[in-house]
Amino acid sequence: MAFLEIKDLHVSVGNKEILKGCSLKIEEGEVHAVMGPNGSGKSTLANVIAGNPVYQVTKGSLLFRGENILEMTPDERARAGIFMAFQSPVELPGVGIAQFLKTALNEKLKSQNKNPLDAVQFIKRLKTRATALNISDEMLKRSVNEGFSGGEKKKMETFQMAFLEPDFCILDEMDAGLDIDALKTVSQGINVMREKTRSFLLITHFQRLLNYIEPDYIHIMIDGKIVHSGDKSLAKILEEKGYDAYR
Amino acid sequence: MHTDNILLIKKGDVIEQRPLSLSESFCPSVITPLECFLIVFKGDVNVRVDLKEEGAFCSIKTLYLASKTNKINLNIQVNHLASQTKSSQIIKGIATDKSKVFFNGNIYIDNKAQKSDGFQNHRSVLLSDDALVQAVPALEIYADDVKCAHGSATGPLDKNALFYLLSRGITEKMAKKMLLESFIFDMVPNEGLAITQQWIENHV
Ligand SMILES: Nc1ncnc2c1ncn2[C@@H]1O[C@H](COP(=O)(O)OP(=O)(O)OP(=O)(O)O)[C@@H](O)[C@H]1O
Ligand SMILES: [Mg+2]
Numbered sequence: 410m411a412f413l414e415i416k417d418l419h420v421s422v423g424n425k426e427i428l429k430g431c432s433l434k435i436e437e438g439e440v441h442a443v444m445g446p447n448g449s450g451k452s453t454l455a456n457v458i459a460g461n462p463v464y465q466v467t468k469g470s471l472l473f474r475g476e477n478i479l480e481m482t483p484d485e486r487a488r489a490g491i492f493m494a495f496q497s498p499v500e501l502p503g504v505g506i507a508q509f510l511k512t513a514l515n516e517k518l519k520s521q522n523k524n525p526l527d528a529v530q531f532i533k534r535l536k537t538r539a540t541a542l543n544i545s546d547e548m549l550k551r552s553v554n555e556g557f558s559g560g561e562k563k564k565m566e567t568f569q570m571a572f573l574e575p576d577f578c579i580l581d582e583m584d585a586g587l588d589i590d591a592l593k594t595v596s597q598g599i600n601v602m603r604e605k606t607r608s609f610l611l612i613t614h615f616q617r618l619l620n621y622i623e624p625d626y627i628h629i630m631i632d633g634k635i636v637h638s639g640d641k642s643l644a645k646i647l648e649e650k651g652y653d654a655y656r
Numbered sequence: 657m658h659t660d661n662i663l664l665i666k667k668g669d670v671i672e673q674r675p676l677s678l679s680e681s682f683c684p685s686v687i688t689p690l691e692c693f694l695i696v697f698k699g700d701v702n703v704r705v706d707l708k709e710e711g712a713f714c715s716i717k718t719l720y721l722a723s724k725t726n727k728i729n730l731n732i733q734v735n736h737l738a739s740q741t742k743s744s745q746i747i748k749g750i751a752t753d754k755s756k757v758f759f760n761g762n763i764y765i766d767n768k769a770q771k772s773d774g775f776q777n778h779r780s781v782l783l784s785d786d787a788l789v790q791a792v793p794a795l796e797i798y799a800d801d802v803k804c805a806h807g808s809a810t811g812p813l814d815k816n817a818l819f820y821l822l823s824r825g826i827t828e829k830m831a832k833k834m835l836l837e838s839f840i841f842d843m844v845p846n847e848g849l850a851i852t853q854q855w856i857e858n859h860v
């Protein structure tokens with residue numbers, strides 16, 4: 410049984426078909442990268458795995474640990490261990506970061522019949538994860554993403570992931586907008602999470618990220634399909650030659 | 657559950673609470689400005705404020721919470737009758753089930769009321785397809801040197817915001833509760849918080 414298995418997935422928004430028979434298999438502990446031109450459907454794939462109801466799956470299957478997750482609501486999928494760091498995270502004015510993460514974690518623990526964290530355990534977990542990603546106390550006091558710069562939002566997404574410790578991490582253009590130091594910090598934060606039981610799907614446009622987080626496989630998505638897969642050397646070829654050879 | 661309309665009104669340093677009556681009228685002055693907060697669940701509410709003294713000020717915050725087949729007729733009339741008067745109205749609402757809300761907000765600025773400033777903003781969230789909110793803001797301005805702004809927006813909870821919360825494992829009920837509380841949190845005084853949160857809890 411694969412960790413994640415996507416077979417012949419067709420996805421539409423309204424009458425427009427975006428994914429046109431996308432297949433992808435990820436095993437436990439693997440890091441996969443998806444690269445591809447703007448508008449090829451990478452974020453759509455990420456959103457469909459996370460369960461965004463805007464996208465309608467018209468054909469194909471999506472199995473997570475052998476279970477058909479197309480039947481599951483987004484929150485059920487999240488509690489089952491799926492996490493997506495958004496390409497463009499929304500701002501939630503008035504929803505404090507700590508309250509937000511506490512609620513998210515406690516809902517997950519509850520679904521596993523575990524006790525919620527007490528205040529001290531919670532603060533400790535929040536602080537250690539924040540420090541590792543260079544996130545200040547001042548930032549933790551703010552509302553979720555409200556008024557954060559582009560790069561800060563990306564950092565906060567990674568922080569949420571580090572805090573919630575999901576089993577399957579989807580990172581949609583985590584590197585976009587990060588400065589050189591932040592990219593290193595965030596990559597480090599992701600690398601320390603690499604484990605035998607945790608898998609990653611990185612969406613990116615740049616080889617640079619993949620120098621920091623070395624993927625096991627790279628896939629090229631063109632027009633709603635994975636048209637080519639290879640090992641990490643593929644990123645360098647793409648960097649030099651672009652996508653023309655695969656169109 | 658409590659469903660009588662409530663008026664919270666600032667008197668000096670304290671906030672007084674009493675039932676809101678069908679018609680309320682106020683005449684604030686410079687030394688006793690009007691600062692009040694209304695929670696409306698149903699029925700007719702008519703509020704009239706006359707700013708007759710130069711430099712007088714009023715702030716009216718209204719929260720309506722409409723459910724079941726309840727109907728709300730909310731009329732707020734602010735009259736700027738002297739110069740340099742200032743008014744601020746913030747109206748927020750949540751409508752669910754088959755409730756109907758009609759809001760008329762009228763700012764009148766007399767020709768004697770130069771350098772006055774009138775502000776009105778209305779925002780509401782619809783939690784069901786059968787709920788209706790109709791807002792008719794009106795400005796009547798007869799002075800030329802004034803500031804006057806109004807805005808109105810009504811719609812369902814933001815889909816992207818809801819999905820974001822769900823994608824973190826938060827249940828739909830809890831997510832809606834969090835979004836609604838964040839929608840109203842900046843306008844509800846402490847004294848009105850418990851009753852508002854209770855209403856949200858019961859209606860998501
Ligand atoms: N909610 C939506 N409504 C309408 N069209 C959409 C929606 N989401 C995606 N699309 C369209 O589907 C196509 C794929 O979009 P998607 O965001 O998946 O691309 P992407 O590969 O992530 O691109 P980028 O590299 O620019 O982030 C685009 O043409 C986009 O306009
Ligand atoms: Mg994208």
